Amino acid sequence: MTVEIDRNSGFCGGVIRAIDGAERVLAEKGSLYSLGAIVHNEAELARLQRLGLRTIDSVDGPPAARKRAARLSGDSTGSRPVLLIRAHGEPPQTYRIAREKGYEVVDFTCPVVLKIQKSIREAWQRSRPDGQIVLFGKVGHAEVLGLVGQVDGKAKVVEDIAQLEEAISDGSIDVGKPIDIFSQTTKSPEGYAALCSALAERMASENLLTVHNTICTQVASRYKQLSDFADGHDVVVFVSGKESSNGRVLCDLCRSVNGRTYQVGEASGIRAEWFLPDDNVGVCGATSTPKWLLEEVATQIKNLH
Ligand code: SF4
Secondary structure, eight states: OEEEEOTTOSOOHHHHHHHHHHHHHHHHHSOEEEESOSSSOHHHHHHHHHHTEEEESOSOSOHHHHHHHHHHTTOOSOOOOEEEEOTTOOOHHHHHHHHHTTOEEEEOOOHHHHHHHHHHHHHHHHHTTTOEEEEESOTTOHHHHHHHGGGTTOEEEESSHHHHHHHHHTTSSOTTSOEEEEEOTTSOHHHHHHHHHHHHHHSSOGGGEEEOOOSOHHHHHHHHHHHHHHHTSSEEEEEOOTTOHHHHHHHHHHHHHOSSEEEESSGGGOOGGGOOTTOEEEEEEOTTOOHHHHHHHHHHHHTTO
């Protein structure tokens, strides 16, 4: 049996930047609060937790909770707790509330996401009062909440063509008025193209629709690379955390190309019965899967025989 790790798998640039930044702050301060999981991978989160990273769900808690959190982290210096904004970004009010609550904010929003946030604000300003912002993304996803927050929540999020049709029918999207459409960075390019075509067909005039190409190029190129990788192996082991929506999409892509695709969160999830002695096995992962975990999984497979 041969085992190959996909050289294009592993963290994207935005996640690498946030994790490097977190490690620098932790080395200097010893403790750091991340608003939401810095990466959707349980194994990497556990590693960072050992370095002093704490994940919190909200900055909106009472100051007492913050003090308690600082005490639990061993911070007795009275210095301000440091809050990390992860690569997904946040709506503007998060920064305001965090500062009001006494946090020092370190912002590791991915530069690609920052650029889209700015484009959405500008499109909204330009097209008011009639213009509408439509976002192709996962309802409730952190990046989507950050993007929608740029226009005070006045953007319509649709997850698929069925939701788009529903929004047109109930009037929450008016096809007779200008629309700027954006995509969450990690959506599939084919899915976005299909949604934009469906919307263009329904518009009263094609001049009313402006399509913004906001899928991350790192993600877009990965679709083709990954599908070739899955096709070129007898068995695919896809490594990703349960919470990673990018992981689910990419694993489904592998499975659509190669029926012998298995998903694991860590090396202990590997099962000997998945493999035959002559199999050529490919190990790959999501933008939130660390390289060290891909290597651990590959080693586990090699040790089976
Ligand atoms: S997927 Fe792309 S846009 Fe999203 S965090 Fe990674 S590099 Fe940034």
